[in-house]
Amino acid sequence: MPATDRTTDRTTEHATVVDGRLRTAVARRLREDDDLLAGGGDRSALRRAIARALAAEGVVAAPDVWARLVRDLVDELGGLGPLEALLRDPAVTDVMVNGADEVHVERDGRLTVTSVRFDDDAHLLGVLRRVLGPLGTRLDRAHPYADAVLPGGVRLHAILPPLATRPTLTLRRVPAVVPSWDQLEAVGSVPGDLRGLLLDAVASRRNLVVAGRAGVGKTTLLARLLAEVDRDRVVVIEDAPELRHPAPHTVHLQVRPATPDGVGEVDVATLLRNALRMRPDRLVVGEVRGREVADLLQAMNTGHDGSMTTVHANGADEAIVRLEGMALLAGVPIDAARAQVAAALDLVVALDRDRDGRRQVAALVEVDLQRDGAGIHVRWSR
Structure with a gap:
């Protein structure tokens, strides 16, 4: 199936949201990828494994579409999903997610709403648990809030119902360089x-x-x-x-x-x-x-x-x-x-x-x- 049929055409904020069926299929193949497991699961190894999984799924696309699809799947399966596109913007200092369909950012001191979306609250919750799991941080009904520092220095706070109306996530990025x-x-x-x-x-x-x-x-x-x-x-x-x-x-x-x-x-x-x-x-x-x-x-x-x-x-x-x-x-x-x-x-x-x-x-x-x-x-x- 062509890649354009397997993705949702929402390129807002310079990101493409990957279709859930393709994400599930690639994730299943990754669980069976011996090279990925042996490589320690870093981002480069994940990128290669996703390319192999897409080829195995029969996805054919132009080089630029293929590269974007691999990048988006790396974001989905190894990062913060659609929020990774926001964090690639150096002007973004804070990202605030008030449920799957409401994402705000702060750029240059101004708060703006974006059109970035998760599929639903379950998708958002799945991303949170996946990034927090390797850090040994618990997020569930018994412990419905979490603070963590992600690789790269991004500070994460998440809080779930019933303490919040919907799953709510706040990210703060520390500047890589101290301004002069x-x-x-x-x-x-x-x-x-x-x-x-x-x-x-x-x-x-x-x-x-x-x-x-x-x-x-x-x-x-x-x-x-x-x-x-x-x-x-x-x-x-x-x-x-x-x-x-x-x-x-x-x-x-x-x-x-x-x-x-x-x-x-x-x-x-x-x-x-x-x-x-x-x-x-x-x-x-x-x-x-x-x-x-x-x-x-x-x-x-x-x-x-x-x-x-x-x-x-x-x-x-x-x-x-x-x-x-x-x-x-x-x-x-x-x-x-x-x-x-x-x-x-x-x-x-x-x-x-x-x-x-x-x-x-x-x-x-x-x-x-x-x-x-x-x-x-x-x-x-x-």
Whole structure:
């Protein structure tokens, strides 16, 4: 049968959705392909095996159609299906799937709906379970949500009914290269006069927090700042490997989720306590979310100057309130929490988006210790 009869002509977003019958037939042949099993199942071996399976199915097509068909089947059977075409676009940073027939992306700071589709929710769920299986991550009715980092650094979060109305998937891609200061200035994110203040903050070992809402570029700016650290020994703690181009002398620590049986979890707080025994000059926590903030504040207050982290908040004031609240949850009394935050922090860099969706630094504020807690003074703002 010609390839055009075996595929659905939906070439939106530069992708072709492979007909389910052909996908099933090729998948059956792959399970019986000894060369694929012996080759370890990498993408190149899968591509060759799919070509053999298509030939065995009697598929005949022009070279360009054949190449596209093989690519789409590799995506379907070894990747994220139709979403792979979106991830091939370097401008796409986030992909959001709200059920099989609703897929959104973020490009250049703007959210747009795409015409990419899965066959149905069962197809979407099958893709999720296939990519999560080799990672040892469970996704089923008993455990209807999952977080994972896919090969290549794409962060995945999935949640299923009954916790969500339909299977819902969110992908976030970490930039492969940390943007330069000139690039950040060119897009309006970090103006030239602010660059000098930030470089001075790193060189003078100021403790700082990068604050902002989700998706405003907190990790990107943190990575740029970390790249400016010279010879200090830096211990980086993350729940996913996003800070991949750090200072020259860097040790990476990564959290470990619990197994499906609920054992073996290692959280940020545990890694922080280990990091303090590793003779760090600076500590960098990819994001503080809870009780680990108490350990980080103590470290900042006891000689680990130049430490950095990020926090979800709408601005500098809100960032300080959030940090104080997390310290309270860790059991620190309110007066001590306020004093520790004020004494530990030197600077808060607040990020936001402009009306066109572009990410930018909104303000740089200095923090000082006052009688009733942290006081802030604006050093730079738009």
